[in-house]
Amino acid sequence: MKDYIVRASAAGTQIRAFAVKSTEIVETARVRHGLSPVASAALGRLLTGGVLMGSMMKNETDVLTLQVECGGPIGGMTVTADSLGNVKGYAVNPDVMLPPTKGKIDVGGALGPGFLNVIKDMGLKEPYSGQVVLISGEIAEDITYYFASSEQVNSSVGLGVLMNKDNTVRCAGGFIVQVMPFIDEEVLQKLEENIRTLPTVTQMLDSGLTPEKMLEKVLEGFDVEFTDTMPANFYCNCSKERIEKAIISIGKRDIQEMINDGEEIEVKCHFCNTAYTFSVEELKVLLKKSR
Ligand code: ZN
Secondary structure, three states: OOOEEEEEEEOOOOEEEEEEEOHHHHHHHHHHHOOOHHHHHHHHHHHHHHHHHHHOOOOOOOEEEEEEEEOOOOOOEEEEEEOOOEEEEEEOOOOOOOOOEOOEOOHHHHHOOEEEEEEEEOOOOOOEEEEEEOOOOOOHHHHHHHHHHHOOOOEEEEEEEEEOOOOOEEEEEEEEEEEOOOOOHHHHHHHHHHHHOOOOHHHHHHOOOOHHHHHHHHOOOOOEEEEEEEEOEEOOOOOHHHHHHHHHHOOHHHHHHHHHHOOOEEEEOOOOOOEEEEOHHHHHHHHHHOO
C-alpha cells in the first residue's frame, strides 16, 4: 500500500481532520540519509507532520518549511512540503545514537531544548513565519503547541514511527484534528474524550488501521465525511541544473580554485543526499557563466 493522505470533516464543519500513512516516506528518508533509529523516528515524525501541514495549504505553489533548531545531539532538522503531498527533509546529524528511555525511542532526548520554526511561503512578498519553543521535543506536542499559540487553532496532533528489529521502518503515520472556534461544547467534550482514550498512532498503524480507520477512531461517534484523498511521497526537486546554478553563484574565484585542484568535485543535495559530480571541464564551462 502506497503512502497517502485523507482529509475529512465531522460534526458538520465543526471538526476538520487529516491523516496520513507515511511508511514509505520515512523509509525512503532513512535509506537516503542513513538515519539511525532515533533519527528515523525524529525526522520521520517531522516529515509526517510536514506532509500533513503541507496538504492543509491552499495553493499548488505554496511551500511549507518546518525547521527544528535544537541543542540536542541530532543538531537540528529541516523538512519542506508542498500542498500536493510531496515532502523532503534532513537531519544535521543523521547517525545520532541514544539509548531508549522506558522502552521508547528517545526523540525528545535527541532534540533537547530548542525551537520549532514554521515558514509558509504562499507567494506573498514576505513568507509567513511562526516560532515556538519546543515543549517536549517529541514533535507532535510541539506542532500542537504551534497551532495553538501561532495560529490560534485548537488541534490535536498524533505522529508515530515504529521501527523493525533490523532498523528498517515498520510503519509511520499521523493525524491532525482541528476544531472550529464555533464548536459546540458537547462536540468538543466528546472529541476530547475520544483523544484521551485513543491508542498511540504506532499502535493503530501496527494493528493495520488505514488513515481512514484511524480518523474514524479519533472521530468515533460523529458523522465523518471523507472529502479528499491524495498520494504522499518523499520527493526532492533537485537536479544537476539547480546545483550548477548554485556553483555559478559562488563566484569566479572559488570556481577557479576548484579547477586548479584538477579533480572532479561532488556536491550533495542536503534534502535527499543525491550526489552530483562535476568534471574539471564542466567547471570550466560554469566559470564562464559566473561573474
Ligand atoms: Zn535533492
